[in-house]
Amino acid sequence: xxxxxxxxxxxxxxxxxxxxxxxxxxxxxxxxxxxxxxxxxxxxxxxxxxxxxxxxxxxxxxxxxxxxxxxxxxxxxxxxxxxxxxxxxxxxxxxxxxxxxxxxxxxxxxxxxxxxxxxxxxxxxxxxx
Amino acid sequence: xxxxxxxxxxxxxxxxxxxxxxxxxxxxxxxxxxxxxxxxxxxxxxxxxxxxxxxxxxxxxxxxxxxxxxxxxxxxxxxxxxxxxxxxxxxxxxxxxxxxxxxxxxxxxxxxxxxxxxxxxxxxxxxxxxxxxxxxxxxxxxxxxxxxxxxxxxxxxxxxxxxxxxxxxxxxxxxxxxxxxxxxxxxxxxxxxxxxxxxxxxxxxxxxxxxxxxxxxxxxxxxxxxxxxxxxxxxxxxxxxxxxxxxxxxxxxxxxxxxxxxxxxxxxxxxxxxxxxxxxxxxxxxxxxxxxxxxxxxxxxxxxxxxxxxxxxxxxxxxxxxxxxxxxxxxxxxxxxxxxxxxxxxxxxxxxxxxxxxxxxxxxxxxxxxxxxxxxxxxxxxxxxxxxxxxxxx
Ligand SMILES: Cc1ncc(COP(=O)(O)O)c(C=O)c1O
Ligand SMILES: [Zn+2]
Numbered sequence: 023x024x025x026x027x028x029x030x031x032x033x034x035x036x037x038x039x040x041x042x043x044x045x046x047x048x049x050x051x052x053x054x055x056x057x058x059x060x061x062x063x064x065x066x067x068x069x070x071x072x073x074x075x076x077x078x079x080x081x082x083x084x085x086x087x088x089x090x091x092x093x094x095x096x097x098x099x100x101x102x103x104x105x106x107x108x109x110x111x112x113x114x115x116x117x118x119x120x121x122x123x124x125x126x127x128x129x130x131x132x133x134x135x136x137x138x139x140x141x142x143x144x145x146x147x148x149x150x151x
Numbered sequence: 152x153x154x155x156x157x158x159x160x161x162x163x164x165x166x167x168x169x170x171x172x173x174x175x176x177x178x179x180x181x182x183x184x185x186x187x188x189x190x191x192x193x194x195x196x197x198x199x200x201x202x203x204x205x206x207x208x209x210x211x212x213x214x215x216x217x218x219x220x221x222x223x224x225x226x227x228x229x230x231x232x233x234x235x236x237x238x239x240x241x242x243x244x245x246x247x248x249x250x251x252x253x254x255x256x257x258x259x260x261x262x263x264x265x266x267x268x269x270x271x272x273x274x275x276x277x278x279x280x281x282x283x284x285x286x287x288x289x290x291x292x293x294x295x296x297x298x299x300x301x302x303x304x305x306x307x308x309x310x311x312x313x314x315x316x317x318x319x320x321x322x323x324x325x326x327x328x329x330x331x332x333x334x335x336x337x338x339x340x341x342x343x344x345x346x347x348x349x350x351x352x353x354x355x356x357x358x359x360x361x362x363x364x365x366x367x368x369x370x371x372x373x374x375x376x377x378x379x380x381x382x383x384x385x386x387x388x389x390x391x392x393x394x395x396x397x398x399x400x401x402x403x404x405x406x407x408x409x410x411x412x413x414x415x416x417x418x419x420x421x422x423x424x425x426x427x428x429x430x431x432x433x434x435x436x437x438x439x440x441x442x443x444x445x446x447x448x449x450x451x452x453x454x455x456x457x458x459x460x461x462x463x464x465x466x467x468x469x470x471x472x473x474x475x476x477x478x479x480x481x482x483x484x485x486x487x488x489x490x491x492x493x494x495x496x497x498x499x500x501x502x503x504x505x506x507x508x509x510x511x512x513x514x515x516x517x518x519x520x521x522x523x524x525x526x527x528x529x530x531x532x533x534x535x536x537x538x539x540x541x542x543x544x545x
Contacts, residue, residue: 034459040529055493055532058453058472058481062531080530082455082472 026083027117033087038094041076047144050136053129059085061133063093067141070101077133084116084123085130091115092130105138107131153466153511157352157443158301158329158502164354164399171356171395182388183379192390199397206404207346208337209363215370215380216361216393220328220349221252222373223362226384227324227345228256228295230364230371232265234322235292242266242290246278246307248487249297253326257295266290276303276435276488280311287319294323298330298346302471302484302500303435304444306334313342322368328352328360332403333411333441338363350396353403359389359396410505414442417503417512421445424516428523430536432545434485434498445501448490450545451533452497452526454481460522466515471498493532494544 026034043064053060059081066074075097077089092112096104109127113119119127154162163171174195180188182196197211204211217223228243235241245257247269257267268286270278283294294316299306309325316323324345327336332353338346345368350359364370376385403410422433422445430450449457454470461468471482472495480486481495490498501515527533535541 031459034456035463037529042534051531055496058492058496060531078529078531078534080451080532081453083459085453086456 025120026087029091029115029117030084030087030119033090033116034083037077037079037086037090039076039090039097040078042078043074043076046076046137048137048139048141050133050138050140052132052136053081053085055080058082059126059129061085061089061129063089063133063137065137065141067101072096072099072101072104081129082123082126084119085126087116088112088119088127088130089133092127092134096134101138101141104134107134153507153515155501155503155507155515156467156469157504158304158441158500159469160351160357161354161504163356163395164402166402167355167395167399170398171391174394175391178390178394182390183377195394196388196390199393202397202401203348203361204363206336206400207331207363208339210366212381213363213366214361215364215384216359216388217384218358218389219351219360220250220326220347223347223349223360224250224252224326225256226362226370226373227347227364228253228260228293229373230368231293231295231322231324231345232260233371234369238292240290240292242268242288242292244268244270244283244286244291244294244296246270246272246296246487248272248276248300248302248484249295250301250326250328253295253297254483270296272305272487274489275439276300276305276484277439278307278312280308280315283312284315284319287315287321291319291321294321296323296325298325298327298336299334299441300435300484301329302482303446303488304329304441304502305435306330306439306441309343310341316344317342329441332400333407333443335404335407338365344368350392350399353399355396355399356392359392361396411442414503414505417507417509418442418445420509421501421503421512421515424512425519427516428520430543430545431523432494434488434490441502443503445503447499448485448494448545449497449499449523450494450543451530451536452523454496454498456526457497457499457519457522460525461518464518464522466518469500469502471500472496491544 046064047067048065051062062078075093079089109131113127178192180192182193200211328349346363351357370383434446454472485495
């Protein structure tokens with residue numbers, strides 16, 4: 023049996039939504055180089071809908087595949103729906119991850135939450151100012 | 152396919168395979184049986200023992216066959232510890248970058264009250280005999296230092312360390328799993344008291360190996376049972392495996408000079424080519440290293456994704472990244488030579504053998520360069536490094 027499912031390998035080999043959004047409405051970065059995985063998510067949000075999302079990842083195969091899958095799952099979705107995304111849902115959408123790789127899907131969930139927090143705090147600043 | 156992971160395991164040679172099948176088919180008797188087919192299997196076993204012994208200049212009675220390198224390491228260290236304990240000596244000296252078969256055995260002994268000194272191996276991955284000598288105390292019962300490291304291929308000054316141990320009358324064990332078959336080894340000249348070896352690293356079968364223990368060293372059993380291996384390792388012997396291992400070892404040793412010359416040239420070209428990749432570095436000393444070992448760190452990328460993409464290009468290699476080890480820490484070997492976590496995660500080990508062609512070497516260089524550039528293209532660390540938000544380490 024291969025290390026990863028076909029789905030994981032597909033997202034790893036052809037990651038969706040790779041890149042940077044220069045004028046992002048929310049940016050989130052999680053993980054650290056010490057543990058070996060870092061994810062950065064960029065969101066473009068219009069009327070509380072995620073209209074565009076890009077990511078950059080330093081990490082293993084499952085970290086890259088999880089980032090890619092997570093961006094697909096939230097693209098075009100309302101912000102409050104994206105906030106509900108769990109790492110389990112990411113892993114399931116990838117047809118599963120090995121147990122010791124589940125932390126990579128947790129990072130994807132956290133990166134999105136982190137980017138949405140950033141979006142909310144920027145929005146609060148705007149309405150206050 | 153280009154197989155560049157010979158430090159993990161090797162393909163059995165035609166010769167070894169032929170010998171394996173021959174012995175398995177024709178010598179199925181139990182070497183402990185007294186009738187002729189048993190005794191004939193016994194002859195096969197003893198001839199293999201004599202062959203193995205002569206390769207390292209030992210006496211056949213000093214060789215016991217084991218299931219591989221791990222078992223030999225365990226038995227050597229446990230035996231020396233038991234002997235030491237009897238004389239009230241409970242201090243062991245080793246290095247920080249030994250194989251886990253050694254390190255985990257030492258950890259177990261530590262829990263039993265032994266004091267363990269793990270010597271620094273410096274940025275070049277080499278410990279010195281002076282450092283070993285400085286660490287020796289009255290209570291020291293064992294020095295165990297690997298002949299050559301399995302990840303970065305650095306060769307230790309075994310002859311000098313052996314001399315120091317002899318001078319202070321301390322037992323000296325060396326894990327020679329990566330060295331044997333590649334480097335000439337003479338246990339008498341080097342003052343080696345115990346040596347571990349594993350068949351599958353020199354084109355012999357997996358699950359075979361041996362422990363050399365100098366005459367007079369009382370071994371402690373890890374496996375109790377029948378009287379095989381002079382009562383020091385119970386269990387009906389793996390006769391075909393042992394015969395095939397001996398065959399593979401003889402062939403490897405007969406070829407050392409030619410083998411090393413051609414392999415070293417290819418290794419050096421590989422190192423040159425990979426050094427052309429910006430912000431990369433060779434791990435371990437450049438000269439005192441196994442002829443087939445290349446180990447690099449590439450800043451800004453992670454090792455597992457590098458391996459998976461190289462696999463897609465038909466290249467089998469390995470990495471010391473955390474994500475290939477199943478823990479959050481990268482290789483203890485790379486940390487021991489002072490590589491910080493960020494960089495240690497981006498490591499690649501290529502261990503090549505004779506079958507590799509010059510074209511293969513050029514193809515590996517091109518492929519690694521391509522994959523590293525591709526992964527850096529969407530690495531947030533690389534972006535920060537290029538933008539000057541972080542300092543390059545390599
Ligand atoms: C240096 C070293 N020691 C010990 C071992 C263990 O050998 P085996 O796999 O035969 O148990 C290995 C192999 O991985 C090794 O490289
Ligand atoms: Zn990971």
